[in-house]
Amino acid sequence: MAELSVGKEVLSRCNKCKLTLAHTIVTMKDAKTPDKVLCKTCKGTHSFKDPSAPKAKTSVNKVIKSGRASSKRPTESVGELWNKAMSKNTANAKSYSIKGSFITGDLIDHPTFGQGIVEKLIDNNKIEVLFQDDYRTLMHKK
Ligand SMILES: [Zn+2]
Numbered sequence: 001m002a003e004l005s006v007g008k009e010v011l012s013r014c015n016k017c018k019l020t021l022a023h024t025i026v027t028m029k030d031a032k033t034p035d036k037v038l039c040k041t042c043k044g045t046h047s048f049k050d051p052s053a054p055k056a057k058t059s060v061n062k063v064i065k066s067g068r069a070s071s072k073r074p075t076e077s078v079g080e081l082w083n084k085a086m087s088k089n090t091a092n093a094k095s096y097s098i099k100g101s102f103i104t105g106d107l108i109d110h111p112t113f114g115q116g117i118v119e120k121l122i123d124n125n126k127i128e129v130l131f132q133d134d135y136r137t138l139m140h141k142k
Contacts, residue, residue, distance in 0.1 A: 004034055013049035014039045020051040082132045085117040098142045102127050110138070 004010055004025060012023040016039065023037035026045055034048035076084075086107075093109040094100065096116075102108060106118040108129065113136060116129040122137060129136050 004028065004032060009040075010034050010037060010048065011051050012037045012039075013051050014042065014044070015046060015049075016042045016044050023048070078130070078134055079132055082117070082130055085130060086115065089117060096138065098139050101141050 006025050006028055008025050009022050010025055011020055012034070013019070014021050014023070019041075022040050023034075024040060025034040025048075026036040026038050027034075029035040029048075036045055037048045038045045089105070089107045091107050093107045093115055094102070096102075096108045096110040102118045104118050104120055108116050108118060110116060110129075110131070113129075113131045113133075116131040116136070119128045119130045119135065122128055125139055125141055127138050127140055129138050
């Protein structure tokens with residue numbers, strides 16, 4: 001590689017031309033690093049930007065990615081989910097009893113919490129039920 005010095009040619013990114021172009025070295029930072037360079041295309045003088053170190057490009061990509069990540073859809077509240085589940089369920093509610101047996105999707109009527117939908121079976125004796133105000137874990141098959 002040719003030695004760099006003032007007056008010699010070097011490839012640098014040019015901010016105005018947005019390209020890697022031949023530049024004339026105006027001043028040197030140290031023996032191997034140009035400081036100010038003159039663009040042969042637009043005749044502008046600016047700091048030397050090493051075209052082999054694409055730092056600017058990666059930081060732009062990161063900004064775009066984090067911007068997308070923060071644009072989350074608002075999550076539905078428990079009440080909204082409950083309303084939706086209730087409107088879909090046309091079956092008669094089963095009265096809840098610890099001795100009863102329930103499956104996912106069952107509509108149940110709880111003496112304390114009111115009507116709810118069985119969201120999932122946690123294990124043999126536990127079900128997760130969506131009530132209007134919250135999810136609750138109930139026992140069954142006891
Ligand atoms: Zn230029």
